Structure formats: structure tokens, C-alpha cells
Amino acid sequence: MDLNRLESILNQIGGIVWGPFLLIPLLLGTGVYLTFRLGGIQFIRLGAALRLGLLKRKDDTIDGDISQFQALTTAMAATVGTGNIVGVATALAVGGPGALFWMWITALVGMATKYSEAFLAVRYRVTDAAGEKSGGPQYYLQRGINNGFGKFLALSFAIFATIACFGIGNLTQGNAIATNLENSFAVPLWVSGLALTVMTFAVLVGGIKSIGKVTAALVPVMVILYVVCALFILAVNISMVPAAFGQIFSQAFTGTSAAGGFLGSSLIIAVQFGVARGLFSNESGLGSAPIAAASAQTHHPVRQGLVSMTQTFIDTIIVVSCTGLVIITTGTWSEIDPATGEQLSAGLMTASAFSQGLPGEWGDWVVTLGLVLFAYSTILGWAYYGERNIERLMGRSGVMPFRAFFSLVVYVGCTTQLGIVWSLSDVMNGLMALPNLIGLLILSGLIARETRVYLKHDPQLLASREEIEAFMAKDPGWEEWKENERKAVHT
Numbered sequence: 001m002d003l004n005r006l007e008s009i010l011n012q013i014g015g016i017v018w019g020p021f022l023l024i025p026l027l028l029g030t031g032v033y034l035t036f037r038l039g040g041i042q043f044i045r046l047g048a049a050l051r052l053g054l055l056k057r058k059d060d061t062i063d064g065d066i067s068q069f070q071a072l073t074t075a076m077a078a079t080v081g082t083g084n085i086v087g088v089a090t091a092l093a094v095g096g097p098g099a100l101f102w103m104w105i106t107a108l109v110g111m112a113t114k115y116s117e118a119f120l121a122v123r124y125r126v127t128d129a130a131g132e133k134s135g136g137p138q139y140y141l142q143r144g145i146n147n148g149f150g151k152f153l154a155l156s157f158a159i160f161a162t163i164a165c166f167g168i169g170n171l172t173q174g175n176a177i178a179t180n181l182e183n184s185f186a187v188p189l190w191v192s193g194l195a196l197t198v199m200t201f202a203v204l205v206g207g208i209k210s211i212g213k214v215t216a217a218l219v220p221v222m223v224i225l226y227v228v229c230a231l232f233i234l235a236v237n238i239s240m241v242p243a244a245f246g247q248i249f250s251q252a253f254t255g256t257s258a259a260g261g262f263l264g265s266s267l268i269i270a271v272q273f274g275v276a277r278g279l280f281s282n283e284s285g286l287g288s289a290p291i292a293a294a295s296a297q298t299h300h301p302v303r304q305g306l307v308s309m310t311q312t313f314i315d316t317i318i319v320v321s322c323t324g325l326v327i328i329t330t331g332t333w334s335e336i337d338p339a340t341g342e343q344l345s346a347g348l349m350t351a352s353a354f355s356q357g358l359p360g361e362w363g364d365w366v367v368t369l370g371l372v373l374f375a376y377s378t379i380l381g382w383a384y385y386g387e388r389n390i391e392r393l394m395g396r397s398g399v400m401p402f403r404a405f406f407s408l409v410v411y412v413g414c415t416t417q418l419g420i421v422w423s424l425s426d427v428m429n430g431l432m433a434l435p436n437l438i439g440l441l442i443l444s445g446l447i448a449r450e451t452r453v454y455l456k457h458d459p460q461l462l463a464s465r466e467e468i469e470a471f472m473a474k475d476p477g478w479e480e481w482k483e484n485e486r487k488a489v490h491t
Contacts, residue, residue: 167421
């Protein structure tokens with residue numbers, strides 16, 4: 001079977017998985033359901049969560065491997081990547097400005113989903129043979145549901161996530177880095193591939209503590225730089241911003257793609273690509289980010305759940321919005337490439353928008369640097385996700401070989417054109433999300449109950465470890481979690 005035929009098949013499968021009758025209603029429905037069950041936690045507790053995650057940054061406890069801030073930046077490293085640059089452009093190119101609205105909706109309801117999966121990751125985490133915390137859907141689906149169906153969901157997730165990490169978190173990111181460095185600075189693909197492979201392995205060999213240190217230093221710098229440049233462009237084009245919002249809201253319900261199409265099809269495409277690329281960007285419901293959350297040093301699962309929830313807000317409501325608005329206000333979402341006479345490709349769209357908005361060569365440099373940093377950090381985050389799932393499937397002995405193989409695959413991504421990988425990534429992302437979302441719905445009662453108990457006593461997340469120990473002393477969920485923290489070892 002040739003690659004074109006295989007890519008066509010994958011696109012057909014992706015169309016079903018991401019179609020209007022399967023993952024899109026399940027994803028949005030789960031987010032809406034959890035939002036109601038948790039009393040709109042993403043709106044009511046966002047301020048307290050941002051203060052804990054970004055200002056305080058850590059709880060004074062040794063339970064866990066890295067600080068809450070490092071767990072947040074590790075998860076952000078995996079999500080703030082090409083999805084924020086190329087993914088947004090793809091959604092706008094195919095679905096029109098209205099797709100950005102559906103990315104926002106996915107994020108807003110997805111914050112409740114992100115809270116829930118991070119809560120469960122800490123609630124049911126285990127300690128592996130090396131003494132490191134390990135958690136995520138590959139554990140909480142089995143330990144929380146605790147029957148054959150839960151085990152099936154957990155193993156399904158672990159398999160799909162292991163495959164997906166080589167697509168969304170490796171090949172596509174390496175290819176984006178090498179291609180942009182070649183186009184902007186004439187760096188040969190093999191040079192980028194070799195350098196990136198060595199740099200990746202050097203960080204991965206140190207495990208989550210090494211990854212956490214790198215992402216804690218890298219992520220804030222790259223996000224601030226990118227957002228500041230985007231805000232400068234929007235300030236210069238301030239007169240176009242109201243019209244951009246008008247296009248976003250009006251076309252969210254009518255549908256207008258740059259490539260044209262009748263009303264009904266354009267609306268469906270706007271929703272489909274908005275939700276799909278929204279998930280690709282912030283990963284709410286995908287089940288990946290809670291793997292990083294499980295390693296956090298935290299006093300209670302609720303606290304880390306709320307910190308993790310802020311990742312979706314920062315990623316989509318801030319970074320993705322900046323990208324989308326810059327593309328719309330500069331008009332590049334419908335720009336024609338003079339070289340081909342066709343619509344500007346998604347890979348060039350964001351770079352063109354920033355080039356038009358920033359003086360001199362700054363636009364190309366910012367997008368290239370941003371994409372390189374975003375994509376490299378994504379590689380590190382997804383490498384950790386992959387190794388935790390390998391650890392679940394094969395035990396600790398599989399971790400180091402995985403790190404070495406994952407690093408070598410980065411070279412392949414840098415030096416090979418693999419368009420089919422994007423199609424495979426979409427399918428694997430969807431297949432990862434399905435068991436995770438089903439599990440979240442099943443465990444929603446436990447999530448809501450234990451969340452209410454904790455927030456009744458500490459609504460602003462200001463309680464000390466001693467105060468938490470006192471007011472949670474007789475809660476069964478608290479006792480179960482603390483007992484699990486003391487004894488759970490997976491070999």
C-alpha cells in the first residue's frame with residue numbers, strides 16, 4: 001500500500017473519530033457535564049489557581065518529584081507547540097475565523113475536564129520501582145473503576161498514547177523545527193536533526209526532574225516573548241480587532257472557509273476543525289497532561305487539579321487567541337500565495353502574519369524562534385508521557401531504551417517529510433481521548449464529591465499542610481489517598 005493511499009485511509013478514520021457523531025459531542029459533552037457537576041470550577045476558582053500555580057508555585061511537601069509549577073510547565077511544554085502556531089492556522093484556513101470560537105469553547109469547558117483528569121492522576125498515582133511517581137489515565141482508569149472494563153480502558157489508553165507520542169510529540173515537532181531553521185537560516189536538516197537528538201537525550205536521561213527544570217526555565221520565556229510580539233501587532237492593527245471578533249462570532253454559526261463551500265458543510269468544518277485543533281493545542285480530555293500532574297509535590301489532588309487547569313487557559317485563551325487574532329487582523333487567513341496561486345499554506349500563514357505586523361525581519365525570527373522553542377519543549381513533554389506509558393506496559397526496565405529510541409526518532413522527523421504523520425496524530429489523539437473521556441464520566445461522582453469536601457474548607461487554596469491534615473482527617477477519600485501515597489509501588 002502506498003503512502004498516499006494509507007494517508008487517505010487515515011484521513012477517513014480521522015473523519016469518523018473527529019466527526020459530529022463521536023468524539024466532538026463526547027468531548028464537548030464531557031466538558032459541559034463536568035462543568036455543571038463541579039459548579040463552574042474553572043470560572044470560580046481560576047484566580048486562586050493562577051495564584052497557586054504561578055506565584056506560590058509549590059506546596060511544602062516531599063510527596064512527589066517536582067514542584068507544582070514544574071508540573072504545570074512540563075504539561076504546557078507538551079501543549080504549547082506547533083498546535084499554537086501551525087494548528088491554529090490550519091483551523092482558520094479550513095474552517096474560517098469561526099473555528100477560533102470553537103477552540104475557545106473547547107478550552108472553556110475543557111478546563112473542567114483538565115481539572116478532573118489532573119485530580120484523578122494525583123488521586124490514584126503510584127510509585128514505580130525507581131521511587132518516582134507515575135500516574136495518568138493508564139492508572140486511574142483501572143484503579144478508579146476497579147473492574148475489567150477499567151483495566152481495558154487503561155491499557156487501551158496506554159497503547160494509543162505510546163503510539164501517539166511518536167507522532168504528535170516527536171516526528172511532527174522535529175520536522176517543524178528542522179524545516180523552519182532551513183527556510184529561515186539555511187541550517188541543513190541533518191545538522192538540526194543531530195543537534196536536536198543529542199539535546200533531547202541529554203535532558204531525557206535525567207528523567208522528570210531534568211525535564212521539569214528545563215521546561216520551568218524555557219516555557220515562561222517563550223510564552224511571554226511570543227505573546228508580547230502578538231500584542232504589539234494587535235496594538236498596531238487595533239482598528240481591525242473589532243471586525244476580527246465580529247468575523248469570529250458570526251462565522252462560528254454560519255461557517256465560512258477560505259476554500260469556500262456551502263453553508264452547512266462550512267459550519268460543520270468550522271466546528272470540527274475548531275474542536276480538533278483546540279484539543280491538539282490544549283489537550284484537555286486527551287489524558288496526556290495529567291501524566292505530568294501526577295509527578296507534582298502537592299498537599300491534595302484538588303490543589304494540583306486546579307493548577308493544571310490553568311494550563312488550558314494560558315494555552316488557548318491567551319496564546320492561541322493571540323495567534324488567531326494576528327492571522328485574522330492581518331488578513332493572512334485568506335491570503336493567496338503568489339508562487340502557487342492557491343491559498344497560503346498553514347505552515348506559512350502565521351509567519352506571513354507576523355512578518356506583516358512586525359518591522360524588518362522580526363516577524364520571521366519571532367515565529368521561527370517561537371516554533372523551535374515550542375516544538376522542542378513539546379518533544380520533552382511528550383517523551384515523558386511516552387515513558388510513563390511504557391513503564392505501565394513494560395515496567396521500569398523499558399524506560400531507558402524508550403528514551404534512547406525516542407531521541408533517535410527525532411532525527412528521522414527532522415530529516416524526512418512525513419505528511420502522513422499529521423493524519424496519524426489526529427487518529428491517535430482521538431483514540432487516546434475516547435477511553436479517558438469515558439472514564440471521566442464514570443468517575444465524575446467521586447471527583448465532584450471529593451472536590452466539594454476540600455474546597456468547603458480551603459476555597460482560596462491558602463491552607464497550610466497542617467491545616468489540611470486537620471480538616472481532612474476524617475474524610476474517607478483523604479485517608480485512602482494518604483494510604484496510597486505511603487504504600488503504592490508498581491514494579
